Amino acid sequence: GIRSQLSMQEQRESLPVFDKREELLKQVQENDIVVVVGETGSGKTTQITQYLAEEGYGNKGIIACTQPRRVAATSVAKRVAEEVGCKVGDEVGYTIRFEDVTSDRTIIKYMTDGMLQVEALSDPDMKRYSVIMLDEAHERTVATDVLFALLKDAVKRRKGSLKLIVTSATLDSAKFSKYFFDCPVFHIKGRTFPVKIFYTKRPELDYIESTIDTVIDVHVNNPKGDILVFLTGRDEIDTCCETIIEKMSVLYKSDPKMAELIVLPIYSALPSEMQSRIFEPTPEGKRKVVLATNIAETSITIDGIYYVVDPGFVKVNAYNAKLGMDSLIVQPVSRAQADQRSGRAGRTGPGVCFRLYTKNAYLNEMSANTVPEIQRQNLSNTILMLKAMGISDVLNFGFMDPPEEDTILSALDELYILDALDVDGNLTKTGKYMTSFPMEPKLTKTLIKSIEFNCSYEVIIIIAMLSVPDVFYRPKEKKERADKMKSKFNDYNGDHLTLLNVYLKWEDSNFSKSWCQDHFIHEKSLKRARDVKRQLLSIVENLDRKERRLDSSVRSCKGNYDLIRKTFVSGFFKNTAKRASNHGHKDEEGSYRTLVENIPVYMHPSSSLFKKHGVDYVLYHTLVLTNKEYMHCITKIDPKWL
Numbered sequence: 001g002i003r004s005q006l007s008m009q010e011q012r013e014s015l016p017v018f019d020k021r022e023e024l025l026k027q028v029q030e031n032d033i034v035v036v037v038g039e040t041g042s043g044k045t046t047q048i049t050q051y052l053a054e055e056g057y058g059n060k061g062i063i064a065c066t067q068p069r070r071v072a073a074t075s076v077a078k079r080v081a082e083e084v085g086c087k088v089g090d091e092v093g094y095t096i097r098f099e100d101v102t103s104d105r106t107i108i109k110y111m112t113d114g115m116l117q118v119e120a121l122s123d124p125d126m127k128r129y130s131v132i133m134l135d136e137a138h139e140r141t142v143a144t145d146v147l148f149a150l151l152k153d154a155v156k157r158r159k160g161s162l163k164l165i166v167t168s169a170t171l172d173s174a175k176f177s178k179y180f181f182d183c184p185v186f187h188i189k190g191r192t193f194p195v196k197i198f199y200t201k202r203p204e205l206d207y208i209e210s211t212i213d214t215v216i217d218v219h220v221n222n223p224k225g226d227i228l229v230f231l232t233g234r235d236e237i238d239t240c241c242e243t244i245i246e247k248m249s250v251l252y253k254s255d256p257k258m259a260e261l262i263v264l265p266i267y268s269a270l271p272s273e274m275q276s277r278i279f280e281p282t283p284e285g286k287r288k289v290v291l292a293t294n295i296a297e298t299s300i301t302i303d304g305i306y307y308v309v310d311p312g313f314v315k316v317n318a319y320n321a322k323l324g325m326d327s328l329i330v331q332p333v334s335r336a337q338a339d340q341r342s343g344r345a346g347r348t349g350p351g352v353c354f355r356l357y358t359k360n361a362y363l364n365e366m367s368a369n370t371v372p373e374i375q376r377q378n379l380s381n382t383i384l385m386l387k388a389m390g391i392s393d394v395l396n397f398g399f400m401d402p403p404e405e406d407t408i409l410s411a412l413d414e415l416y417i418l419d420a421l422d423v424d425g426n427l428t429k430t431g432k433y434m435t436s437f438p439m440e441p442k443l444t445k446t447l448i449k450s451i452e453f454n455c456s457y458e459v460i461i462i463i464a465m466l467s468v469p470d471v472f473y474r475p476k477e478k479k480e481r482a483d484k485m486k487s488k489f490n491d492y493n494g495d496h497l498t499l500l501n502v503y504l505k506w507e508d509s510n511f512s513k514s515w516c517q518d519h520f521i522h523e524k525s526l527k528r529a530r531d532v533k534r535q536l537l538s539i540v541e542n543l544d545r546k547e548r549r550l551d552s553s554v555r556s557c558k559g560n561y562d563l564i565r566k567t568f569v570s571g572f573f574k575n576t577a578k579r580a581s582n583h584g585h586k587d588e589e590g591s592y593r594t595l596v597e598n599i600p601v602y603m604h605p606s607s608s609l610f611k612k613h614g615v616d617y618v619l620y621h622t623l624v625l626t627n628k629e630y631m632h633c634i635t636k637i638d639p640k641w642l
């Protein structure tokens with residue numbers, strides 16, 4: 001395409017934000033807070049930081065730009081480093097959980113909003129920074145919402161030496177401006193072309209199948225232009241990619257003149273070489289289809305997309321009031337999201353969007369906007385942070401859209417039971433210790449308990465394995481073989497120990513790549529687990545040093561794995577369940593009831609305990625709601641430990 005023939009500089013100057021450069025810099029100079037609204041792809045994320053650096057803001061501190069997603073932070077940092085002409089980690093770097101690619105020279109730093117929130121704990125005034133850009137504010141993640149309130153105050157205290165830019169694709173600018181002391185709103189108009197929208201006549205029974213059919217139909221029957229498909233997660237994307245490739249190979253055979261369809265996935269667990277492939281221009285005469293999670297909705301922009309296929313679903317982490325805890329659920333997108341998705345088709349020329357739902361669903365069933373995360377998630381981590389910052393009255397914290405009082409109270413309750421807060425709601429010693437770890441309180445509590453139970457070495461490995469995307473993969477054509485290999489790692493007491501086995505065996509293989517391939521294991525996930533493990537070990541060691549503990553807290557249980565299971569009960573007692581009585585019938589479903597709330601939950605077939613006898617009491621790591629509430633990562637426990 002034309003774009004690929006332009007030099008990097010010409011590309012930069014062709015972005016809509018470029019025409020607004022001087023005006024924007026003037027606004028930032030004259031105001032401590034500016035809200036910037038601009039269409040996706042107009043150059044907000046990659047350009048504004050560079051303009052600020054060119055203007056000298058980097059001499060007074062770091063220019064930070066937050067992203068709700070890890071992939072966005074890393075991919076944008078790589079792109080900007082390329083534009084600046086430096087290595088990632090030099091002038092341009094990124095920081096995400098368990099990975100810091102910055103140096104003393106870094107003046108433009110992309111980071112997840114979660115990481116900046118953690119920094120606020122030790123430095124509420126954000127002294128290291130001259131400008132903070134809270135990007136993708138329309139996503140309304142918990143961390144961004146918390147930062148809204150914290151930075152609003154920090155800007156006031158810094159008296160002009162800290163600038164705040166709140167950036168977003170679509171947002172209620174009047175509401176934002178009002179919240180930020182009536183600050184100015186700056187608009188960047190994108191160049192967009194009309195997008196023709198098609199709906200299905202009837203609701204689709206199987207959206208995966210109709211997605212695949214639509215993609216192939218577009219390829220076979222429509223003029224050139226790349227395709228972007230929105231799916232909910234990695235498994236779905238991998239399955240779709242495999243099926244499309246299979247179906248295409250049949251078509252190539254029957255019609256040798258058929259143009260090639262390049263099939264590319266994009267999700268956060270994908271190796272980064274694969275991630276960058278989606279940005280490569282499509283060779284002449286071929287077509288590309290990118291199958292993405294909602295990362296491609298607004299955080300990253302792929303040029304050359306003319307067709308969008310939108311089944312209308314998204315996976316979110318939501319607080320489940322019935323269960324009293326968070327679970328991952330797949331839900332319909334909001335109208336605002338649907339519009340963002342179709343908009344992706346109109347950046348290079350007039351486009352087409354296939355919505356795999358009815359027009360009636362769009363108009364009458366979908367909610368207008370996405371509910372801010374803070375109003376649907378468990379807040380124990382957030383409340384712990386606020387408490388650690390000395391904010392005692394969390395019920396009256398200045399959120400833009402405050403969560404329900406009940407959500408805050410239940411978070412306070414959880415923290416009290418985990419021994420992080422005392423009866424008066426003040427931070428305990430345990431609670432203070434907990435804030436040193438970048439994890440949810442349940443896991444931190446488990447880690448602390450493991451020190452007492454002398455099994456912290458193994459527990460740290462398991463926590464690391466739980467913090468990374470699923471390590472096992474099952475290619476469609478080799479499912480049986482993959483399952484057989486996986487069963488070799490199975491521990492008869494459950495999945496937590498199975499994960500430990502995988503890691504230790506990988507270590508035995510000397511971290512071998514071919515070992516991963518032979519055992520159907522994602523090497524990238526294991527490598528990340530190794531990084532997480534190292535980081536957790538170093539946090540524990542630093543704390544030991546600080547507290548002048550003479551012997552190390554990190555000890556191995558030397559094969560006494562019951563200690564490990566017992567340890568997990570201390571953090572996850574809320575996630576325990578008892579087998580449901582089934583009146584002498586064979587239990588085909590693996591049905592259980594949670595011990596605390598007596599809610600029906602089911603054992604997921606991927607568990608090594610599935611259909612095993614004598615598993616009466618279990619602990620699980622997460623619940624995933626599909627057609628039923630499924631427990632994932634399950635371990636057998638002894639009721640005596642409760």
Ligand code: ADP
Pocket residue numbers: 015038039040041042043044045046047075076079279298299300301302303
């Ligand atoms: P916004 O934040 O306004 O949505 P971005 O700054 O992310 O816009 O993107 C501006 C342009 O930069 C995009 O249209 C795209 O062409 C280009 N771009 C962004 N990231 C990459 C990348 N990793 N590789 C190639 N081009 C990219």
Ligand code: MG
Pocket residue numbers: 041044045046135136298299300
């Ligand atoms: Mg952006």
